[in-house]
Amino acid sequence: NQASQGGGRKQQIGIMGGTFDPVHVGHLLAAETALDQCGLDQVWFIPTNVPPLKAGDQGTDAETRLRLVRLAIKSQPRFQALPIELERGGVSYSIDTVEALHAAYPEHDFHYIIGSDRIHDLPQWHRIDELTALVRFIGVERPNEPVDLAVLPEAIRTRVTMAAMPPMGISSTDIRQRLLTGQSARYLVPDTVYHEIIVEGLYGSRSHY
Numbered sequence: 166n167q168a169s170q171g172g173g174r175k176q177q178i179g180i181m182g183g184t185f186d187p188v189h190v191g192h193l194l195a196a197e198t199a200l201d202q203c204g205l206d207q208v209w210f211i212p213t214n215v216p217p218l219k220a221g222d223q224g225t226d227a228e229t230r231l232r233l234v235r236l237a238i239k240s241q242p243r244f245q246a247l248p249i250e251l252e253r254g255g256v257s258y259s260i261d262t263v264e265a266l267h268a269a270y271p272e273h274d275f276h277y278i279i280g281s282d283r284i285h286d287l288p289q290w291h292r293i294d295e296l297t298a299l300v301r302f303i304g305v306e307r308p309n310e311p312v313d314l315a316v317l318p319e320a321i322r323t324r325v326t327m328a329a330m331p332p333m334g335i336s337s338t339d340i341r342q343r344l345l346t347g348q349s350a351r352y353l354v355p356d357t358v359y360h361e362i363i364v365e366g367l368y369g370s371r372s373h374y
């Protein structure tokens with residue numbers, strides 16, 4: 166985290182990866198928590214094209230998921246959306262993304278933000294040893310997903326820092342279920358996102374605005 170060649174402080178960039186199907190306030194608060202508590206300068210939201218661990222899921226088309234992310238982050242100038250995994254196509258492995266970012270922005274430090282449901286999966290991530298060499302992880306706890314860092318191999322555990330986020334029992338799965346069954350998802354997603362979902366009838370929603 167020390168000065169780079171130019172003498173300036175390195176930019177600290179959070180990577181918020183996810184399917185975002187759809188993006189919700191849990192994602193936004195996780196990113197804001199990491200930004201605020203871990204001294205990040207920006208958080209880059211990177212929607213996955215095809216998630217490795219969800220293969221088989223049909224899911225919403227990538228352009229729609231990206232459009233909703235862009236609407237969701239519009240009011241926070243430190244958040245950006247990066248469609249690099251969508252542009253690369255195929256299964257989205259975090260290591261490919263991080264290697265590309267590292268090469269493109271050697272002057273930045275990258276911090277990969279993950280919810281507690283994914284922390285225990287880390288040893289199974291594709292080329293995890295290379296990934297842990299390039300990024301640190303910022304973990305945020307999800308309700309009913311207790312974290313036990315002690316179960317992780319030391320090489321991974323030492324790269325994970327937890328940030329304290331108010332627990333939010335919100336998931337995209339639950340939101341999709343609500344929309345499909347005619348229930349409201351208002352306030353679980355930003356107003357702009359909710360409006361877009363309802364107006365476009367996304368996720369099988371029917372005029373519940």
Ligand code: ATP
Binds near residue numbers: 183192278280336338
């Ligand atoms: P799904 O139910 O479809 O899996 P999700 O709500 O888990 O959706 P993802 O796109 O899978 O959302 O998650 C992207 C990232 O955000 C993951 O690291 C996940 O752990 C984290 N995350 C999602 N929801 C929350 C939440 N409510 N609190 C903290 N982190 C969250």
Ligand code: MG
């Ligand atoms: Mg998930």
